Amino acid sequence: LAKTTQPISMDSYEGQEVNITCSHNNIATNDYITWYQQFPSQGPRFIIQGYKTKVTNEVASLFIPADRKSSTLSLPRVSLSDTAVYYCLVVGLSGGSYIPTFGRGTSLIVHP
């Protein structure tokens, strides 16, 4: 399984765009990149997933360069309610099954 590296914490202010970059140097050909968001005392929530180039939904955008060795989650115009931990996962086949593996995540704090 590809190991992911992302910043432990980030700070931002309301209304700003936040970009969280994740490194996954040994990503395999068939692996997908998935991001989850977790608020305190809640389970993680799926945000976005992509394989290559750019994916956008109503919550975020995901940018993946051609070599796929990194990815960037972009949150436009964050608000206080975006304060959470964001996990980058590389999901692929391991031992015959797909087991999403979570790292420590990035703790994003949005200030007023």
Place this chain on the structure above:
Amino acid sequence: NAGVMQNPRHLVRRRGQEARLRCSPMKGHSHVYWYRQLPEEGLKFMVYLQKENIIDESGMPKERFSAEFPKEGPSILRIQQVVRGDSAAYFCASSPRAAVDSPLHFGNGTRLTVT
């Protein structure tokens, strides 16, 4: 469509007692995953089950822990003879299929406290 339901939300057990954590997956989901989260840490995979079968239990401690997902009813994570180190949040997730592009849907967890 109800999400993943976990109960109880909070569970307090004394050392040596048994803890039973229940998880009802989303309707139509036959794949269940259990994770454990210690304070200030990420989620650690424990076990992956598909109806009546354990597919991958590589993250499950060898002793005292067991999991099942019967044909009828919720998935159960069972911890026998609990110790203080078992205190953590336990999350269950489900998905409709085992595929790389099938995201997990998580419940809000059971917080186990061992006194």
